[in-house]
C-alpha cells in the first residue's frame with residue numbers, strides 16, 4: 001500500500017511538472033531582512049525593551065589585548081570567527097511614570113549598518129518624543145551618535161544625563177588638542193552630539209552614585225572611560241544591571257575577564273571594574289544587559305572556575 005501510494009504520487013508529480021513547465025517550486029525571492037530589532041520583558045512592574053541599533057563586523061582579534069591567535073582559538077570554541085558580527089544595543093525602560101532610554105547607538109557615525117534605533121523604537125510601539133530621560137553609559141560615538149537625527153535633537157522632550165567626569169573629559173578642547181588621531185574622533189562625536197542638548201539646557205550631568213529617576217540608579221564603573229556608568233534598574237526586588245561597555249566580546253571575555261580592548265581608556269581600571277562588577281552580578285543572580293552582547297544582550301552570569309558563563313534570558317511572552 002505504501003509503495004503503491006508513493007509510486008502514484010511520483011507519477012502524478014512527474015505528470016504535473018511535464019504538463020506545467022511554467023510552475024516553479026522555488027520562485028519566492030529571499031526576503032533578506034531581520035525581524036524588527038526589539039525584545040521585551042518585564043522587570044517587576046517595569047517594562048524593559050531592548051532595542052537594536054544594528055550590528056557591525058569587528059576585527060576583534062586585533063582589538064583585544066590577548067594575542068590574535070589566542071583570540072581566534074577562543075572564538076572557535078564557540079564556532080565563531082573574525083570578523084565577529086557585534087551587536088549595538090540600547091534599552092528602553094518604562095517605569096510607569098517615566099520612559100527612559102539607556103544609550104542611543106551610533107546614529108549616522110558608522111555608515112548604514114547602525115542608526116536603526118529610532119526605527120526599532122517605533123516598531124516597538126514607542127515614539128522618540130515620548131522619552132523623558134536619556135541616560136548615557138559613556139560618551140563613545142557608538143553610544144551618543146543617535147542623540148541626533150538629521151543633525152537635530154532626536155529626543156525633543158528628553159533630558160540627557162551622563163557622569164560629570166565623562167562630559168568633562170570628552171568635552172574638553174584642551175584634552176582634545178593632545179589626543180591621538182584615533183581618539184580625536186571620539187572627542188568630536190561627543191561634542192557634536194551632546195552640544196545641541198547643552199545649548200538647549202537639556203543636559204544634566206551627575207556625580208558618581210545617584211538615583212536618576214525612581215528605580216534607576218547610576219553607579220560609577222570607571223575604566224573603559226573616565227566616567228563609565230552602570231545603571232541599575234530595580235522594581236519589586238528584581239534588578240537589571242545595564243553595564244554599557246564593561247564587556248565587548250562575550251565568547252572571549254566571559255571566560256577570560258582579564259582581557260581588555262583597545263577602546264578602554266584605562267585598561268587596568270577597565271579590567272578591575274569588570275572583575276568587580278561581574279563578581280557582584282554573579283553573586284546576586286540578578287539580570288545584566290550589555291551594549292555589545294548578542295542582541296538583546298540580556299542574561300545572567302554564573303561564576304565558573306576560570307571566569308563566567310553567560311546565561312541569556314529565555315524568550316518570553318509573559319508581559320503582564
Ligand SMILES: [Zn+2]
Nearest residue numbers: 140142245291
Ligand atoms: Zn560601545
